[in-house]
Amino acid sequence: AKREGRSIIKVFQPVMLYSRQLRSQMATELRDAIRSDELVLHYQPVVELATNRILGVEVLVRWQHPVRGLIPPDTFIPLAEEIGVIHDLDRWVMSTSLRELARWRRELKLDDDFQLRVNLSAVELKQLDLVDYVRALLRELEVPACSLVVEITETAIVTRGEVEMYSLLSLQQLGVGIEIDDFGTGYSSISYLRELPVSMVKVDRSLLSELNTRPGQLEFVAAILQLIRAAGLEAVFEGIETQEQADQLRALGCNSGQGFFFCHPMAADETAALLAGTRYL
Ligand code: C2E
Ligand code: CA
Ligand code: CA
Ligand code: CA
Numbered sequence: 351a352k353r354e355g356r357s358i359i360k361v362f363q364p365v366m367l368y369s370r371q372l373r374s375q376m377a378t379e380l381r382d383a384i385r386s387d388e389l390v391l392h393y394q395p396v397v398e399l400a401t402n403r404i405l406g407v408e409v410l411v412r413w414q415h416p417v418r419g420l421i422p423p424d425t426f427i428p429l430a431e432e433i434g435v436i437h438d439l440d441r442w443v444m445s446t447s448l449r450e451l452a453r454w455r456r457e458l459k460l461d462d463d464f465q466l467r468v469n470l471s472a473v474e475l476k477q478l479d480l481v482d483y484v485r486a487l488l489r490e491l492e493v494p495a496c497s498l499v500v501e502i503t504e505t506a507i508v509t510r511g512e513v514e515m516y517s518l519l520s521l522q523q524l525g526v527g528i529e530i531d532d533f534g535t536g537y538s539s540i541s542y543l544r545e546l547p548v549s550m551v552k553v554d555r556s557l558l559s560e561l562n563t564r565p566g567q568l569e570f571v572a573a574i575l576q577l578i579r580a581a582g583l584e585a586v587f588e589g590i591e592t593q594e595q596a597d598q599l600r601a602l603g604c605n606s607g608q609g610f611f612f613c614h615p616m617a618a619d620e621t622a623a624l625l626a627g628t629r630y631l
Pocket of ligand 1 (some may be wrong): 424527555588591609615
């Protein structure tokens, strides 16, 4: 068992996926999971490092399986991509979390600058109707486009297909924030940072994990921060687990970050309770 938020959860063993029979069974179950309301959303605050003010939350999906317990996304997102369910899943996450945000905005008086950050898979960028879908949802829920950020992994974004570029440009034009996720793990031609219509870069947590153990790692992270700034983009750090890491990033002048040190991902009601307070962690 592992602690996450305030709930003890059972962790599904990814190794079980190696059984072909189980994989096909889970594929069937995953297709139904969206309709039977088995997916749940957790939210993790992103904070301004200088003040610990909550700037927004990242939406993280989990699968509340009736038999297997709470399954983490690293296990079923790849399966969802493989069996073509990822499109429905991403749209469900987008619409459900935006509805939740709309409610929080009404009930908790959140400002327009409070940002909901939604992960989008690579295939979603290939959908010609993505921008219309997002625009319609924002209009229906009366959420301004600037309150939404989509997080797209580095590997998904560098392919730069025509439809992908169209999606990115149109989302940007709409006013939605676009962030490169897991920066530093995928294929990286540095120059793409200046060529793509993105506004933020989230540095992968693997770069932080060695901050206090590997010689030269702080300088390395500082250089990456400079690189992101030189490209005119905002840097976000994920996986901040200790006070020391938070202090070091603050000293480097890094604006925002998230991680277990500040807050674990939490269920919607816990998140609402937190946001009803002072909004400082
Ligand atoms: P990600 O987008 O890089 O999400 C950050 C992951 O780091 C989350 O894992 C989060 O719980 C975890 N994390 C946060 N703070 C810390 C920390 O201080 N230390 C450590 N070690 N980990 C931390 P999670 O929720 O298991 O999500 C894993 C991945 O699943 C995400 O990585 C994302 O790629 C994918 N994912 C999650 N939700 C969605 C979704 O709605 N749609 C799509 N397409 N992918 C999703
Ligand atoms: Ca993310
Ligand atoms: Ca990430
Ligand atoms: Ca990741």
